[in-house]
Amino acid sequence: MSLMNFISKQFIDIIQWTAEEPGLVAYRFPMQDKEIQNGGQLVVRETQKAAFFNEGKIADVFGPGTYTLNTRTLPILTYLQNWDKFFESPFKSDVYFFDTHDQIDRKWGTTQPLTIRDKEYGPIRIRAFGNYSYAIGDVGPFWSRLVGTAERCTTEMIEGQLRGAILTAIATYLGQSNIAFIDMAANQEMFSQKLAEAIKPALRDYGIDLKTFYVQSLSLPDELQQVLDKVSSMNMLGDLNRYAQFQTAQSIPIAAENPGGLAGAGAGLGAGMAIGQAMAQSFSTASSASSSSAAAPPAQLAEDPIALLEKLGGLLAKGILTQQEFDAKKAELLARIK
Numbered sequence: 535m536s537l538m539n540f541i542s543k544q545f546i547d548i549i550q551w552t553a554e555e556p557g558l559v560a561y562r563f564p565m566q567d568k569e570i571q572n573g574g575q576l577v578v579r580e581t582q583k584a585a586f587f588n589e590g591k592i593a594d595v596f597g598p599g600t601y602t603l604n605t606r607t608l609p610i611l612t613y614l615q616n617w618d619k620f621f622e623s624p625f626k627s628d629v630y631f632f633d634t635h636d637q638i639d640r641k642w643g644t645t646q647p648l649t650i651r652d653k654e655y656g657p658i659r660i661r662a663f664g665n666y667s668y669a670i671g672d673v674g675p676f677w678s679r680l681v682g683t684a685e686r687c688t689t690e691m692i693e694g695q696l697r698g699a700i701l702t703a704i705a706t707y708l709g710q711s712n713i714a715f716i717d718m719a720a721n722q723e724m725f726s727q728k729l730a731e732a733i734k735p736a737l738r739d740y741g742i743d744l745k746t747f748y749v750q751s752l753s754l755p756d757e758l759q760q761v762l763d764k765v766s767s768m769n770m771l772g773d774l775n776r777y778a779q780f781q782t783a784q785s786i787p788i789a790a791e792n793p794g795g796l797a798g799a800g801a802g803l804g805a806g807m808a809i810g811q812a813m814a815q816s817f818s819t820a821s822s823a824s825s826s827s828a829a830a831p832p833a834q835l836a837e838d839p840i841a842l843l844e845k846l847g848g849l850l851a852k853g854i855l856t857q858q859e860f861d862a863k864k865a866e867l868l869a870r871i872k
Contacts, residue, residue: 545624546570549584549603550577551631559633559670560677560687569624576601581635585673587628588614590683592674630677636745637689638667642700647755650708652715658758660715662704664726664750666733668696668742676741692740699736707732715754722749839867 546568551561577600578584584596586608593610605612605621615625647659670676680695681687707729718725730747737744753759843864850860 546574548575548577549629551582554633557689558686559637559689560681561631562685563629563631565626569626570603571624572604572622574603576603581633583632583634583673585630585632585677586611587630592677595673630681632670632673632676634670636667636669640666640668640689642666642697644701648705648708653712654714654716658715659755660752661755662749662752664748666747667745668737669745670741671743672741674741675739679740696737696742699740700733703733703736704729719752722752725749839870843867
């Protein structure tokens with residue numbers, strides 16, 4: 535191996551990251567015991583940032599552009615290395631590139647239901663799912679908290695940590711809010727915005743900017759959903775007769791699946807429906823009786839005595855009444871007229 539080939543392998547003139555990969559968010563430039571040439575070039579493309587590190591501490595950070603590496607463009611590294619302004623020698627430093635474009639369609643969801651205190655139904659458990667997007671904002675905390683000394687960092691490697699931070703922020707927010715479950719489900723766009731504001735500080739601690747956050751599904755566990763459905767149904771039905779009919783209709787498919795079928799469940803269905811109808815009828819009868827007794831006069835007082843005499847005469851002519859019965863009733867009616 536010639537001396538020139540040996541020297542060319544020991545120094546780096548251009549530092550750049552051209553082979554970006556989907557999902558790769560941080561990449562350490564391979565030094566392989568090489569040194570960076572003073573006056574060399576650093577090329578940072580759009581949606582990238584580059585950072586120089588000295589003994590595990592972040593030094594100088596660069597956004598998109600082309601830079602000549604010297605004591606002026608590396609002020610922090612110059613200070614840490616105690617270089618003077620006439621520094622001419624090659625130097626060693628770890629260089630990381632970061633992908634800062636939006637990481638879209640990331641999934642989040644509750645692995646276990648979250649318990650919250652609903653202002654209408656009391657303590658309830660809810661499940662929620664959706665997606666979000668983010669981008670690396672501050673490479674310092676991102677590197678120190680999520681990358682460390684790894685040569686590569688992907689979205690999958692940090693997914694669990696971010697999901698945990700998101701769910702913790704959601705649980706804390708819901709525990710302090712008084713938003714009813716019905717209101718959450720009815721306006722998911724506004725609910726998503728409120729959750730996004732609660733989550734942003736948690737992700738910012740990792741140097742990550744939350745770009746979008748959406749709640750796509752919000753639900754109760756099955757047993758609580760059934761209770762909520764019954765309460766809603768009762769409010770919609772309004773009266774006991776319709777509720778009894780609704781309960782019967784709801785029970786028919788269940789009874790059909792039982793060993794006794796509809797016949798075996800008939801007594802139970804009939805009893806349930808009868809109870810509902812009896813209660814409804816009792817309310818209806820009581821109300822009708824009270825209004826009738828207060829407003830309606832007796833039938834015999836409402837009828838005209840002369841008209842009754844004419845009807846009695848007709849019954850006498852047909853032989854339905856005897857003369858004696860007719861005379862007695864006639865005397866009673868005439869006495870009432872007086």
